[in-house]
Amino acid sequence: MSARQLPLLSIGRHVLRSALTCSFRCGDACAQDAPNTSGNTPFGTVLREAISRRAVLGGGALALLAPSTDLTARTVPAAPRLSGAEPGGHPDFEPVPPDGRDRVTVPAGFEYEVLIGWGDPVLPDAPPFDFDRQTESAQSRQFGVNNDYCALVPLPGGDRWLMVSNHEYATEPLMYPDWDPAAPSEEHVRTAWAAYGMSVVLVERSSRDGRLRARADGRWNRRITLTTPFELRGPAAGSPRLRTSADPEGRHVLGTMANCSGGTTPWGTVLSGEENVHMAFAYAERVTDPPTREGLRRHGFAEGASPRAWETYDTRFDLGREPNEAHRFGWIVEIDPLRPDSVPVKHTALGRFKHEGANISVAPDGRVVAYMGDDERFEYLYKFVSDERMREGDDRRSREHNKRLLDSGTLYAARFTGDSPAREIDGRGKPPRDGEFDGTGTWIPLAHNDRSFVPGMTGDDVYIFTRRAADLAGATPMDRPEDVQPHPRTGRVYAALTNNDYRGAAGVPGPDEANPRTRNRDGHILELCERGDDPAAERFVWRLMLVCGDPRSPGTYYAGFDKSRVSAISCPDNLAFDEHDNLWIATDAGHRGGLNDGLYVVPLGGPERGRVRRFLTVPTGAECCGPVIGPDFVLVSVQHPGELPEADARDPASHWPDGGDSQPRAAVIAVRRTDGGPLVRRRP
Numbered sequence: 001m002s003a004r005q006l007p008l009l010s011i012g013r014h015v016l017r018s019a020l021t022c023s024f025r026c027g028d029a030c031a032q033d034a035p036n037t038s039g040n041t042p043f044g045t046v047l048r049e050a051i052s053r054r055a056v057l058g059g060g061a062l063a064l065l066a067p068s069t070d071l072t073a074r075t076v077p078a079a080p081r082l083s084g085a086e087p088g089g090h091p092d093f094e095p096v097p098p099d100g101r102d103r104v105t106v107p108a109g110f111e112y113e114v115l116i117g118w119g120d121p122v123l124p125d126a127p128p129f130d131f132d133r134q135t136e137s138a139q140s141r142q143f144g145v146n147n148d149y150c151a152l153v154p155l156p157g158g159d160r161w162l163m164v165s166n167h168e169y170a171t172e173p174l175m176y177p178d179w180d181p182a183a184p185s186e187e188h189v190r191t192a193w194a195a196y197g198m199s200v201v202l203v204e205r206s207s208r209d210g211r212l213r214a215r216a217d218g219r220w221n222r223r224i225t226l227t228t229p230f231e232l233r234g235p236a237a238g239s240p241r242l243r244t245s246a247d248p249e250g251r252h253v254l255g256t257m258a259n260c261s262g263g264t265t266p267w268g269t270v271l272s273g274e275e276n277v278h279m280a281f282a283y284a285e286r287v288t289d290p291p292t293r294e295g296l297r298r299h300g301f302a303e304g305a306s307p308r309a310w311e312t313y314d315t316r317f318d319l320g321r322e323p324n325e326a327h328r329f330g331w332i333v334e335i336d337p338l339r340p341d342s343v344p345v346k347h348t349a350l351g352r353f354k355h356e357g358a359n360i361s362v363a364p365d366g367r368v369v370a371y372m373g374d375d376e377r378f379e380y381l382y383k384f385v386s387d388e389r390m391r392e393g394d395d396r397r398s399r400e401h402n403k404r405l406l407d408s409g410t411l412y413a414a415r416f417t418g419d420s421p422a423r424e425i426d427g428r429g430k431p432p433r434d435g436e437f438d439g440t441g442t443w444i445p446l447a448h449n450d451r452s453f454v455p456g457m458t459g460d461d462v463y464i465f466t467r468r469a470a471d472l473a474g475a476t477p478m479d480r481p482e483d484v485q486p487h488p489r490t491g492r493v494y495a496a497l498t499n500n501d502y503r504g505a506a507g508v509p510g511p512d513e514a515n516p517r518t519r520n521r522d523g524h525i526l527e528l529c530e531r532g533d534d535p536a537a538e539r540f541v542w543r544l545m546l547v548c549g550d551p552r553s554p555g556t557y558y559a560g561f562d563k564s565r566v567s568a569i570s571c572p573d574n575l576a577f578d579e580h581d582n583l584w585i586a587t588d589a590g591h592r593g594g595l596n597d598g599l600y601v602v603p604l605g606g607p608e609r610g611r612v613r614r615f616l617t618v619p620t621g622a623e624c625c626g627p628v629i630g631p632d633f634v635l636v637s638v639q640h641p642g643e644l645p646e647a648d649a650r651d652p653a654s655h656w657p658d659g660g661d662s663q664p665r666a667a668v669i670a671v672r673r674t675d676g677g678p679l680v681r682r683r684p
Helices: 019-025 045-057 186-195 290-298 323-328 396-402 461-462 466-475
Strands: 110-117 147-154 161-166 199-206 212-213 222-224 228-232 253-254 260-264 269-276 332-335 344-347 355-362 369-372 377-379 381-389 409-418 438-448 483-485 493-497 524-530 541-549 572-575 582-587 599-601 613-617 623-629 633-637 667-673
Touching: 147 260, 147 438, 147 633, 147 667, 161 260, 212 377, 228 260, 260 524, 290 323, 290 466, 323 582, 355 483, 369 493, 409 466, 438 461, 438 483, 461 466, 483 572, 493 572, 572 623, 582 623, 599 623
Parallel strands: 147 623, 228 344, 260 355
Antiparallel strands: 110 667, 147 161, 161 199, 199 212, 199 222, 228 253, 260 269, 269 332, 269 355, 332 344, 355 369, 369 381, 369 483, 381 409, 409 438, 438 541, 483 493, 493 524, 524 541, 572 582, 582 599, 599 613, 623 633, 633 667
16 A cells, blocks of 8 residues: 555444544544534524525625724645745655564664553552552552653753653553443442543653653652642632532532643643543433423433443542533643642633633734634534733743733634635535635623623523534534644644534534535544734634545645545544644544554645655554654554553553553654754755
């Protein structure tokens, strides 16, 4: 198989991941009816229908729609070379071919090593990992399971960082040889609670060989789990809908879970997104309050016992007893790794939904903007604009001020308008006559602090039932919005739309210019430029940079680049940038066609814009997550290796990273050139 081929799969139920991943990460969400039943019509369709009516009726039909298209530019400006980027500053490597074996592959001239994996000591008093004798006490001091997002926060003095990793979910059949799904033991449940959350780990560069090393450090390292105290802050903190018998004031909650992606703030804290929190709770049918019942349905909470039976050992997970406990998860979390004794925060001003993550841009006037995606079919893109302005400097007073920036501001949802006639968006993914999927858009305000802009909803309602607020506001349903990353120098925003193989099915939205394919199995990447290059602006222009999939298919688009020269890419998930004009993309295609996920790189400007190349692949059954792109290294989270349908703890499908007959362990790897040189070299 050539480096650019990708198997085409049959269409139907979500076919990209193993049943294990679908069951234990998201509760088979892609096999269920989409929670979004709002019937929102893509705004581009509304606009085109209004234009058609105006032609028939003789005018006036566009009067209320015109402000949404009032932009100084109708298309995204041509991508310039980034300020400070070196000419020809693209990674020079031979793309690795597709691989389905149980290994990590890197290009010739590169090498990798494991920094830390599930069960390795985080705290100095942690015992060595013992797969057959796992305990809550040990796991609470060890690296958690299924690490996803990864961040590096520099420490003073150089060549030392605090690495922050999310631990998204547990796969109990692969964790415990004696796990009983019908009646899991209390030790198994509590050990899993300790495996969730986040890890903070000291990473140092060796002065001897230049390699990175993780340290079990007593000063800086930290484990945050499902029993760690958190503070609820922002406009909804203290709301009656956040109060429980254990927290009658609604301002403190135990733990974080389902932590997917995240972001690093300019003030040196880390944001983490709580995503598939619905999995933890039982007995949604016992809730009697109508708004809460609808909110639970809108978030995919199921009836009956929970899949992991957590309610057996903690009644807060029984919605019949504690219906508000569900409202205390699904937020953006902020931790300060530079202050190991600080209390982590859940930010209610950023809304509650299935957060992939949050990433920060700073507006020209100093306000900060957080971009977010809601990772489910037909959900929305969001942003938050702070009221206060960021203070420059690393002194404690400035940092403490900046750590309050996400407490007050305006929450928005995105509405997209295409600029091509409806007949040219036929669902097959072929670009319209103007050569690009592009158009304009509006950020619709949902709430500002206590003030709601959504009729019939209070401010607390908007923050706690954010999906419903975006439904009513008319946001555009998207194809699983995951990582949303503003470029640190240009300010352009890049969003990974991973897939949606239900688009165009009966009873759900059909294709539109921002989501142009029915049965979208391969996903796409959107590029957005706000008016005046101001991230706080409410108007923007956009285009699709990549429409992913088999380059041989006419329904794929690689920014106009020659598709015979690209590596096929499917299901973009996490995004990152290097110091040059390159976007790095981690994929979540789920061992499609026997091929492994990987990390890809694509130039954002110049003559090679759109030339996607495969940089590495991860082992069988694994997902490639959380890339960190340094000047001379790449960090990658290798999540859930060996998670294939036939696997269990007695018969694992992977033995990575330890080899032999070992159990698979999720881990963070560091990739570098064998000669220790810079990651990106200037071409002659």
